Amino acid sequence: MLNIVIFGAPGSGKGTQSARIVEKYGLNHISTGDVLRAEIKNGTELGKTAKGYIDNGQLIPDALMIDILASVFDSFKDSKGVIFDGFPRTIAQAEALKKMLKERGQEVSIMLDLEVPEDELMTRLIKRGQESGRADDNEETIKKRLVVYHSQTAPLIDWYKNDGKYCHIQGLGTMEGIFADICAAIDKL
Numbered sequence: 001m002l003n004i005v006i007f008g009a010p011g012s013g014k015g016t017q018s019a020r021i022v023e024k025y026g027l028n029h030i031s032t033g034d035v036l037r038a039e040i041k042n043g044t045e046l047g048k049t050a051k052g053y054i055d056n057g058q059l060i061p062d063a064l065m066i067d068i069l070a071s072v073f074d075s076f077k078d079s080k081g082v083i084f085d086g087f088p089r090t091i092a093q094a095e096a097l098k099k100m101l102k103e104r105g106q107e108v109s110i111m112l113d114l115e116v117p118e119d120e121l122m123t124r125l126i127k128r129g130q131e132s133g134r135a136d137d138n139e140e141t142i143k144k145r146l147v148v149y150h151s152q153t154a155p156l157i158d159w160y161k162n163d164g165k166y167c168h169i170q171g172l173g174t175m176e177g178i179f180a181d182i183c184a185a186i187d188k189l
């Protein structure tokens with residue numbers, strides 16, 4: 001199985017590039033953000049809990065996130081592989097993912113880090129908020145999400161370098177150009 005982690009700050013294009021990877025390589029897509037937004041839309045208990053964190057630009061607690069991830073992953077048994085989009089976001093989540101895959105005789109194949117400058121992230125997210133009405137894409141919440149990204153999520157770059165899975169992708173450029181770089185990295189596996 002191909003187990004790809006797509007990584008980057010909010011607005012780095014994880015969702016957009018994931019859709020293309022899914023289409024080309026026939027993988028299943030696990031977007032933890034999409035999972036949580038669906039729970040909110042359906043008004044579940046989990047959705048109610050998640051909304052408080054998301055609207056405030058904070059991360060959902062690790063234990064909860066790890067449980068959700070494992071159950072979604074197990075629903076994709078016997079597939080060609082999975083793309084993890086938005087997970088892991090903390091060191092504890094990365095360790096849990098490694099353990100979960102190991103218990104299933106698998107591992108992360110590659111971690112693709114989409115790097116985009118901060119001013120560009122802000123521009124993209126504000127535009128997305130205006131177009132889609134996503135509640136957490138407003139300037140105040142975006143700033144909080146970027147702080148959380150730098151303090152809790154960015155340390156995963158070194159974590160994956162140490163694990164030998166890290167791959168840098170220049171996230172600025174045309175969508176086609178970025179996708180071509182991603183495919184080149186995946187095809188080398």
Ligand code: ATP
Pocket residue numbers: 008009010011012013014015016032033034036053054057058059060061065085086087088089093136145
């Ligand atoms: P994109 O790169 O697609 O623009 P994003 O970072 O803007 O992604 P999502 O991945 O959709 O947005 O996440 C939205 C929110 O959901 C996060 O700000 C966080 O509150 C919550 N969330 C998503 N995944 C996790 C996770 N793995 N751990 C904790 N919270 C999460």
